[in-house]
Amino acid sequence: MSQEIAVVGSSEFTTGFRLAGVRRFENVPDDQKGEDLDDAVTTVLNDDGVGIVVMHDDDLEHLSRNVRQNVETSVEPVVVTIGSGTGGGGLRDQIKRAIGIDLMEEDEDDNEN
C-alpha cells in the first residue's frame, strides 16, 4: 500500500515541503502550538495513509506528555524530527535503557572536539 509523507508545524516550516510536493500537512501557528499541536499530531499519527511524519525538533516541547511519548515510540507512521541535528530525543533514552550505556554521548563529544 502506498503511503504519503505528512508535515506538521508552522506554515514557514511546511511551505518548503509543500514545494517538494507534500500535500498532507497540518499548519499550526506558533502562538497556538500549545493548544492545537497535540490534536494536529494525533490526527496525523492516526491516519493510515501516512507513512512518515516530519516535525521540527523544537515543536516537541509544545506536545503534552502522552502525545510526545507516542511521537517518540511510534513506528507506523514513523516520526522524523529535524532541526537541531541530534535526532529523536527519546531515541537516546531508549538506547540507554535497552543497551545500558549512552552510545550517542561519545559522538557528541567527538563533534565538540
Added chain:
Amino acid sequence: MAKDVKPTRKNLMAIEDRIELSERGHGTLEKKRDGLIMEFMDILDKAQDVRGELSEDYDEAQKKINMARAMEGDVAVRGAAAALQEHPEITTESKNIMGVVVPQIESSRVSKDLGQRGYGIMGTSARIDEAAEAYEDLLESIILAAEVETAMKKMLREIETTKRRVNALEFKLLPELYEGQEYIEQSLEEQEREETFRLKKIKEKKEQEEKEEAEAEEAEEAEDLEGGQAPPVGSAAGGN
C-alpha cells in the same frame, strides 16, 4: 515457591528438566541479545551518518527557501507550493534482521523536473526551483532517516524484550528452580536419614526382643534342668 512443591522424586525430576530447559533458553536468549546489539551497532553508525546528511540538507533547504522568500516574496513561494501536482509516495517492504521485521521504504515521485512540478516556468523564478530541488533532496534524506530510525526503534524494542527475558530467567526463574531443587533434595535426604534411623531402631528393638526371648528360653531351660535333677520332695516321701 520452594515450599509449595511436594518433595517427591517425580517433582525433583520435573524440576531438573525445567532447569535444563531454562538454562538452555537462557543461553540462547543471551546469544540473541548479543547478536541484536551487534546488528544495532551497525544500524546506529548508519543512522548517525544519515542524521548528519539530513541536518546538512535541512540547513541547505532553509537557506534556499529563505532566499526565495526574500527575492520573490512569501506569497509567490506559497503560490508555487500550492500549485504542485505530483505528490511523493512511499511504499514499505519488510526485511528480517534476527527475527525483527524492519521496513525498507521505497519512494516514488520525490525528485521531479521542472515540467512535472506544475507551477509553470513563466510565473516563477529560479530561486523557487532551487528551493524546491533542495526540499526534494531533503525529502530523500528524510525517507532514508525514517527507514533507519524505524529499524532502530524496532531493534531497541526487541533488545529490551530479550534483555528482560534473560534477566527474568537469570534472576527470577532459575534461582527459584534451584531453590526448589535444593529443597526437594534436602527433604529427600532428610527422609532417607529418618528411614535409616527408623530401620536401625526397628533392628535394635528386634534384636532386643530376640535377646530377651533367648534369655527367657535359657531361663526356662535352666529351670527345667533344675527340676529334673532334684525331684519334688512330696513324691519321694510318698514312695516310702
